[in-house]
Amino acid sequence: MIRVMASTWPLLLGVLLLMVGNGVQGSLLGIRGTLEAFSTLQLSFVMSAYFLGFLLGSRLAPGLLQKVGHVRVFAALGSLISAVLVLYPMLVHWQAWAIMRVIIGFGFAGIYITAESWLNNTATNETRGQALSLYMIVQMLGIVASQALLAAGDPFGYDLFLIPSVLVSLAFLPLLLADSPTPSFGATERLGFRDLFRISPLGCVGMLISGGVFSAMFGMASVWGTLSLMSVGQIALFTSSLYVGGLVLQYPVGWLSDRMDRRQIMLGLALTATAVLAVASFVPLPFWALLIVAALLGGITYPMYSLLIAYTNDFLSKEQMAAASAGMIFLNGFGAIFGPLVTGWLMGVAGPRGFFLFMGTLYAIQSAYAIWRMRQRASPATTGAFRGMSPVATELAAVAVLEAAPEINPSPETPEAAAAAAEALIITPRADEENPAEPHS
Incomplete structure (x- = not known):
């Protein structure tokens, strides 16, 4: 495990900081929206807008990776998320929050795909299971840490919006300064x-x-x-x-x-x-x-x-x-x-x-x-990547913290939000000639 962490720590550290920022803003908006007298329906639109952004991010991220590479995509989307987090307390309107949640969802969809494809690409068959298990553990630790940060701050102030913005800004510094190899620009193909x-x-x-x-x-x-x-x-x-x-x-x-x-x-x-x-x-x-x-x-x-x-x-x-x-x-x-x-x-x-x-x-x-x-069909001769929890599950897990406290949560997870999550994760398919010709299990 030490060898795995030594080769992947810049990416894992960046993901940890990003998950703290995502966990705080997801829970904080529900609490702050209640204090601002937003209705349950309005907050439902705000929370569901995140998944609409996932639609755009999931469609565009593979193409961006192929054009400019993993580090630039990760840093650019992280910068976009950081900027939006600062704007929340400046534009306290549910319509503005919904638009910003779309942008946040777009950014995190691209970051999830970037991080996971990066780990899949750089790990070996002997270390992928451990590397991507650590990735999932880092995600969960980020969610837990975000709730501790939320409990220590004032949801009616600016600090809880500014601190996640700073953490997200710092998230891509380890990747930009690390000397570990990154996947090549052309290492992305579409799959129907x-x-x-x-x-x-x-x-x-x-x-x-x-x-x-x-x-x-x-x-x-x-x-x-x-x-x-x-x-x-x-x-x-x-x-x-x-x-x-x-x-x-x-x-x-x-x-x-x-x-x-x-x-x-x-x-x-x-x-x-x-x-x-x-x-x-x-x-x-x-x-x-x-x-x-x-x-x-x-x-x-x-x-x-x-x-x-x-x-x-x-x-x-x-x-x-x-x-x-x-x-x-x-x-x-x-x-x-x-x-x-x-x-x-x-x-x-x-x-x-x-x-x-x-x-x-x-x-x-x-x-x-x-x-x-x-x-x-028989089992394959070799093994590949073992990856952590999905982005959909991560967002549901963050929302679950608010659901456990109904007195401050006017907007529990709804079927409409789940439907938006599914609708928001579409990619443009293209057949790949290198796929095996026969079906696998």
Whole structure:
């Protein structure tokens, strides 16, 4: 791990500072908007506008990488985000905030794709799992640190807007000053969705399911806690357990995925989640047991996304990874549309148990599909990139902190926001001649 950190620390440090800035502004706008008497509908538009920006960023980022390179794209988009963060307290109108959220979403979409394709390109087959596990851990640490910063400041002042701007400005300094190699300008190719599915049906289907689980897990956790008559503190503790589980298991799963068939790990995790969620759905559990369920759910769900990306990358060239990353982000966001909708309907029919029942059903479907695909094709001879949590999941995780405190949050995650997330992650496809001719699992 030390060797991996030594070669990737400039990028990881930059991502950490960016995630602190993103986490603060996402939560701060909900609180400040309440103090400014914005309506729930107005704040919903503000929060959803972030994903509209993702539409533009996901479409344009691969082309920008090919034209000017990773460092320039990272620095330019970071500068854009930093400037917008300073403008929030100067233009306190929900329409202006919505426009600025579009710009922020555009910037972070490009930065996510830039950072992840960079790591995929520079790591070796023996170190990608560890490097990209560290990347995911850095993302989560940034979110947690941002909430600590938020709690220490005054949401009605300027400091909480200025500090994230400074952190984002500092984020690209390590990359500009480091002497580590960067990917070449031409190391980006486009990849169509049809080709992506042909390369890895399991990766694509699994990514749709992962999006549904993520959006249900974060988007509906506070609703489930309220229906279960939990206190705000208990809901917050449950949400924290999701983070803890993800942090504890992410790196071990990444390390293991570099050494054995990834599909076996995915199947084992999916079967475990199915069993645990079945128990939580039908057996009354004390609160301490629910915290264990949350830790296991987070510890399975976060690495699952990474495993799906990694398995798909096993069949890709380095030049295809940026476009494939954008395509998988889209699939993850599209699946996120249905998480809150179906979970809300199930909880209306079956009560709080519908929360666990929905996610357990999705993992059961993934288990069955993984078994079927494993019977269709052998595992690849080599392994590729193991990547961390998706941008959609990262944004949902940041919003979840506000959902745990309904008295200050007038705008919980909505199905419309999840739909915007899916709509905002489209890339322009182009078939690549170097793709394998036969379908893979």
